[in-house]
Amino acid sequence: xxxxxxxxxxxxxxxxxxxxxxxxxxxxxxxxxxxxxxxxxxxxxxxxxxxxxxxxxxxxxxxxxxxxxxxxxxxxxxxxxxxxxxxxxxxxxxxxxxxxxxxxxxxxxxxxxxxxxxxxxxxxxxxxxxxxxxxxxxxxxxxxxxxxxxxxxxx
Amino acid sequence: xxxxxxxxxxxxxxxxxxxxxxxxxxxxxxxxxxxxxxxxxxxxxxxxxxxxxxxxxxxxxxxxxxxxxxxxxxxxxxxxxxxxxxxxxxxxxxxxxxxxxxxxxxxxxxxxxxxxxxxxxxxxxxxxxxxxxxxxxxxxxxxxxxxxxxxxxxxxxxxxxxxx
Numbered sequence: 464x465x466x467x468x469x470x471x472x473x474x475x476x477x478x479x480x481x482x483x484x485x486x487x488x489x490x491x492x493x494x495x496x497x498x499x500x501x502x503x504x505x506x507x508x509x510x511x512x513x514x515x516x517x518x519x520x521x522x523x524x525x526x527x528x529x530x531x532x533x534x535x536x537x538x539x540x541x542x543x544x545x546x547x548x549x550x551x552x553x554x555x556x557x558x559x560x561x562x563x564x565x566x567x568x569x570x571x572x573x574x575x576x577x578x579x580x581x582x583x584x585x586x587x588x589x590x591x592x593x594x595x596x597x598x599x600x601x602x603x604x605x606x607x608x609x610x611x612x613x614x615x616x617x618x
Numbered sequence: 619x620x621x622x623x624x625x626x627x628x629x630x631x632x633x634x635x636x637x638x639x640x641x642x643x644x645x646x647x648x649x650x651x652x653x654x655x656x657x658x659x660x661x662x663x664x665x666x667x668x669x670x671x672x673x674x675x676x677x678x679x680x681x682x683x684x685x686x687x688x689x690x691x692x693x694x695x696x697x698x699x700x701x702x703x704x705x706x707x708x709x710x711x712x713x714x715x716x717x718x719x720x721x722x723x724x725x726x727x728x729x730x731x732x733x734x735x736x737x738x739x740x741x742x743x744x745x746x747x748x749x750x751x752x753x754x755x756x757x758x759x760x761x762x763x764x765x766x767x768x769x770x771x772x773x774x775x776x777x778x779x780x781x782x
Contacts, residue, residue, distance in 0.1 A: 501656050504696040508743075510652035534737055541653045547766065549654045550747035552733050570768060573653055577735055577743075582700055609660045609701060 491598035492519030493559070498605035500576065503583045509533070510573040511591060513603050514566045517559040523597045525557040530591035534578035541570050559595075569610070583607045636709065640678040641782055642755040643775070645767050646727045648685035649697045650743050654750055658767030659701065661752065666704060668776050676757075677779060679708035684722050684729035684748065686712040725761065727751055756782050 494516045503509035511530075517523055528536040540554040554572060559565050567573050574591070576583075583589065587607040592600045645662055647655040662679055669677055683689035689697075694710040712718065722729060731744040752767040754775060763778055765771075 501652055502700045503652070504649075504693070504700050507693070507697075508650050508652040510656075535735070537735070539653075544747060547749055547751070547764075548728060548747060549750045549768070550732055551651070551653060551745045569653060569657055575652055578737055578741075582696075584700055585702060609656065609663075 491517075491521075491523060491595070492561075493517055493523055493595060493598040493601060495593060495601055495603045498603045499610060500583060500589055500605045500607050502585055502607050502609060503576070503579045505580065505582050506578055509576040509579050509583050509607075510539075510569075511536075511576055511589075511603070511605055512567045512569065512573055513605065514564050515559050515593070516564045517561055520561050521597070522561055523559050523595045525559065525593060526596050527594040528574055528591055529594070529600075530576065530589070532579055532581065532583070532589045532591070533576035534580065536591065537575045537577060538572060539575045540572050585609060637678045637680065637755075637759075639757055640676050641757055641779055642678050642680055642753075643779075644680040644682065644753045644755060646682050646684055646722060646729070646749065646751055648683055648729070648746055648748070649689050649693055650685065650745070651748075654748075654768050656701075657769075658750060658752060659703075661767060661770050661772065662708070663701075663703060664772045665752075665770075665775055666708065668772055669779065672776070674776070674779060677707065680711060681708070682711045682718065682721065684718055684727070685744070685746065686715050686718050688743065722749075725753065726764075754778055754782075 496514045496516065498513040500511045501509045530536055538554045538557055539551050541549060541551050544550055557572065585607055589605050591603050593603055594600055643662065643665060645658045647659060659681065666679055683694065689712050691712060694712055698705060698710055727749040729746045729748040732747045734742055734744045736742045750767045752765045752770050753761055754763045756762050765775055
């Protein structure tokens with residue numbers, strides 16, 4: 464009985480924390496949408512893509528990320544050297560301007576899931592937490608899929 | 619050049635014999651690449667699917683790793699498996715670095731280690747600056763056209779294949 468009571472209290476506490484986090488995010492107008500990730504074999508790398516919307520009135524900055532599915536997470540950017548050659552580099556922090564959205568997309572900015580801790584198969588669901596300077600921690604949910612670059616992404 | 623991804627117990631030299639008399643669609647990858655190489659690989663899959671729908675055969679798909687020290691046969695096998703690649707006419711190749719380097723140099727593909735990540739365990743992986751290419755090779759082994767792998771127009775290469 465005592466154990467069940469403790470579980471209920473823990474659940475209420477967790478629910479309140481999640482609600483508080485959502486309220487905090489909403490206060491800053493930050494929302495994360497359209498999350499998806501690439502398939503990857505255990506210990507290799509995947510990339511997480513999403514759209515950050517900032518409907519607030521002040522700039523916010525993505526300063527980090529966490530996830531249980533990878534050893535480390537880093538913001539990286541694919542870049543063109545010329546028409547034929549591509550590279551990738553760590554991109555550090557990313558500023559999200561007020562009343563705008565920032566898309567992490569194939570061929571551009573992406574969140575590297577470095578050293579994934581299990582196979583990420585097509586159809587799997589994963590979670591990560593984005594850490595923003597003002598809005599704090601915001602959860603992003605993503606489905607694993609192989610998605611082609613759209614015409615919009617090519618621009 | 620060796621193909622060891624399908625039958626690891628029976629290593630044998632099979633390039634270019636297994637493509638003799640076939641049109642080849644080839645790309646150049648490293649499996650630690652999370653963004654550009656998966657786009658190129660996915661485009662190879664789309665080309666393969668379109669050719670099957672249109673009943674165009676005699677085409678062999680080849681993906682060559684330019685990071686053979688990491689991309690050992692088992693890694694390539696899993697890379698294909700997690701993406702459900704159809705390996706009925708698609709082969710992933712690795713080999714000694716001196717050989718893969720010689721091949722990419724011959725076909726004009728550049729791959730240079732650039733930034734790296736060092737894990738807490740001490741494991742280090744490199745990211746390459748590399749040519750983003752899908753290549754169309756005719757039955758005589760001549761390169762007919764190069765396309766940008768990550769943004770290739772699938773209809774264009776399928777039309778080009780039908781002309782060969």
